[in-house]
Amino acid sequence: MRNLLTISTIVLKEKKDIVYTTIFGILAGLIGISLFGASGYVISKAALIPPLYTLTVMLALLKLFGIAKAVTKYAERYYSHRATFTILGNLRVRFFEKLEPLMPSVLHQYRSGDLLARIVGDVENLQNFFLRVFYPPIVFFFVFISTIFFTLFYSVWISMTLAIGMLLTGVVVPMLAAWRQQRLKASTQELRSELSAETTEFLYGFRDLKVHQKVGEKQGKLTELSKLYLSAQARKQEAENASQSWSLVISMFVCWAVTLFGVYDVTRGELDGLFLAMLIMIGLNVFEYAVPMAAFPTHFEDSRRSSAQLFSIMGNQKEVKKPVSAVLQDEPMDVEVRNLSFAYGNRNVLDDVSVTFSAGSKTAIVGPSGSGKSTLFQLLVKLYEPTSGTISINQEFLTNVEQEDLWSYTNVVMQENHFFYGTVRDNLLLANDNASDIELKAALQAVELHAHELDDRILEKGENLSGGERQKLAMARAFLKKGRIWLLDEPFSSMDLLTEQKVIAELTQKAKDATLIFISHRLAGLERMDQIIVMDEGRVVEVGSFSELMSKKGYFYHLKQVEKSILFS
Numbered sequence: 360m361r362n363l364l365t366i367s368t369i370v371l372k373e374k375k376d377i378v379y380t381t382i383f384g385i386l387a388g389l390i391g392i393s394l395f396g397a398s399g400y401v402i403s404k405a406a407l408i409p410p411l412y413t414l415t416v417m418l419a420l421l422k423l424f425g426i427a428k429a430v431t432k433y434a435e436r437y438y439s440h441r442a443t444f445t446i447l448g449n450l451r452v453r454f455f456e457k458l459e460p461l462m463p464s465v466l467h468q469y470r471s472g473d474l475l476a477r478i479v480g481d482v483e484n485l486q487n488f489f490l491r492v493f494y495p496p497i498v499f500f501f502v503f504i505s506t507i508f509f510t511l512f513y514s515v516w517i518s519m520t521l522a523i524g525m526l527l528t529g530v531v532v533p534m535l536a537a538w539r540q541q542r543l544k545a546s547t548q549e550l551r552s553e554l555s556a557e558t559t560e561f562l563y564g565f566r567d568l569k570v571h572q573k574v575g576e577k578q579g580k581l582t583e584l585s586k587l588y589l590s591a592q593a594r595k596q597e598a599e600n601a602s603q604s605w606s607l608v609i610s611m612f613v614c615w616a617v618t619l620f621g622v623y624d625v626t627r628g629e630l631d632g633l634f635l636a637m638l639i640m641i642g643l644n645v646f647e648y649a650v651p652m653a654a655f656p657t658h659f660e661d662s663r664r665s666s667a668q669l670f671s672i673m674g675n676q677k678e679v680k681k682p683v684s685a686v687l688q689d690e691p692m693d694v695e696v697r698n699l700s701f702a703y704g705n706r707n708v709l710d711d712v713s714v715t716f717s718a719g720s721k722t723a724i725v726g727p728s729g730s731g732k733s734t735l736f737q738l739l740v741k742l743y744e745p746t747s748g749t750i751s752i753n754q755e756f757l758t759n760v761e762q763e764d765l766w767s768y769t770n771v772v773m774q775e776n777h778f779f780y781g782t783v784r785d786n787l788l789l790a791n792d793n794a795s796d797i798e799l800k801a802a803l804q805a806v807e808l809h810a811h812e813l814d815d816r817i818l819e820k821g822e823n824l825s826g827g828e829r830q831k832l833a834m835a836r837a838f839l840k841k842g843r844i845w846l847l848d849e850p851f852s853s854m855d856l857l858t859e860q861k862v863i864a865e866l867t868q869k870a871k872d873a874t875l876i877f878i879s880h881r882l883a884g885l886e887r888m889d890q891i892i893v894m895d896e897g898r899v900v901e902v903g904s905f906s907e908l909m910s911k912k913g914y915f916y917h918l919k920q921v922e923k924s925i926l927f928s
């Protein structure tokens with residue numbers, strides 16, 4: 360409910376349109392009922408053969424009502440839709456602004472299809488909040504109350520019957536429908552998110568599923584989920600149709616009752632027969648405004664669930680602080696890690712890690728698979744927040760440094776890098792918009808990607824590149840940036856040894872005025888590093904230069920012996 364209140368505050372920003380919508384909605388309702396009522400009166404009056412001029416004036420008035428109804432209805436639609444689309448725009452912007460600083464951690468917690476369904480589907484769903492939940496009840500009650508008061512002048516019984524009809528269609532039927540909605544366990548939103556997440560995974564993993572002959576099995580699961588979603592939608596629609604039908608049935612009974620009471624009053628001489636048709640027509644027309652009330656609970660429940668789904672993404676996250684930072688400079692920077700621990704859920708993967716990367720130093724982090732190297736890397740680039748301990752850059756805690764700032768001063772190459780559909784040029788320009796073609800070609804040369812032209816096409820996710828070529832292109836992208844911290848997570852693992860040595864030589868040259876931290880599986884070529892950090896089971900087990908570690912004959916020395924024995928066996 361708190362989420363819906365937040366949505367209401369966003370909706371209320373469009374006060375002007377909301378007021379206009381409500382006023383024109385009420386006017387359209389009152390004029391519509393007057394038009395019907397007046398038609399009934401004119402029919403009765405015409406039967407008494409009044410002078411022609413009386414009929415002419417009455418018909419002219421009817422025409423005027425007709426035009427006024429069309430104009431007010433148009434204005435109501437115009438302002439309500441204008442408000443809806445502006446509110447939808449505001450919601451999208453608000454959601455995006457809230458989500459953007461949280462994005463790295465959000466991406467790790469949600470399946471991509473689920474996130475997409477929430478961003479697109481749930482925001483879209485909220486368009487009904489104003490259009491079907493927020494203002495129709497106001498119009499309904501205002502129009503009904505006015506009608507009840509008006510009919511009171513003619514017949515207490517008719518007025519009372521309309522009041523009962525209003526209570527039944529405006530309160531009882533929607534309450535029953537809301538109760539039924541609550542009993543529908545699986546919400547369409549949750550099922551849609553699941554379906555979207557499963558479909559995305561199916562498409563991403565299609566090739567592997569095919570290789571392992573599991574396409575049919577996965578397809579069956581998807582079909583099952585899709586059926587569940589369709590039946591949830593059907594049940595929801597059935598519930599809405601049922602309450603609309605009940606509303607209609609009640610309105611018909613009320614109209615019969617109005618007719619009966621009217622006839623009874625006329626026979627007793629308490630009501631002029633001239634007004635009977637008018638009252639019946641009013642009774643028939645006023646229930647038009649009860650129809651949206653029947654759908655009210657469905658849309659209310661939809662909006663509640665959608666807002667809860669949306670806010671659950673933001674509510675789960677600790678918002679990353681974004682104070683302005685003056686710590687990052689265009690010169691090599693100190694990076695200090697103190698007593699850093701990190702857990703994925705309740706699984707500890709880093710335990711009390713303390714290391715220093717002094718300004719301009721070159722560090723390699725090595726260790727067996729799963730020792731926590733990449734996790735440390737992700738904490739250094741602020742993709743995760745530490746469970747405890749600190750990371751500081753130039754004596755400023757990383758929590759006080761803007762993520763965008765950090766990334767603009769850092770050259771990052773991850774284990775898996777993303778490439779977009781487009782040309783080699785487009786993908787390189789991501790790192791530096793202002794790079795000239797000469798600089799782009801030099802970057803390609805530096806990573807030994809001679810065979811590729813700037814206009815060569817790259818498919819989505821770099822599908823038409825080999826693993827090594829993807830790493831080379833990612834390095835070329837990093838070479839185009841002028842960062843003062845280099846953070847590389849196994850950037851050469853798929854390159855051949857010769858290319859690796861050439862790229863490392865180029866990297867050493869390019870990063871000579873920067874702090875370089877790189878994670879490596881291979882132990883060759885680490886002699887030129889200022890320090891080597893050896894990790895095992897989430898802890899730092901050794902730190903020192905190559906010669907220090909080799910003479911110590913500890914963990915690193917042992918790893919090196921194993922590597923040698925594999926290479927020369």
Ligand SMILES: Nc1ncnc2c1ncn2[C@@H]1O[C@H](COP(=O)(O)OP(=O)(O)OP(=O)(O)O)[C@@H](O)[C@H]1O
Binds near residue numbers: 467703728729732
């Ligand atoms: N997103 C995640 N959720 C849960 N556990 C994770 C996640 N990512 C990594 N882990 C676990 O954390 C531990 C450390 O992983 P990490 O990727 O940091 O190791 P690594 O030393 O970089 O390994 P490698 O050399 O194979 O890349 C591993 O046991 C891994 O299973």
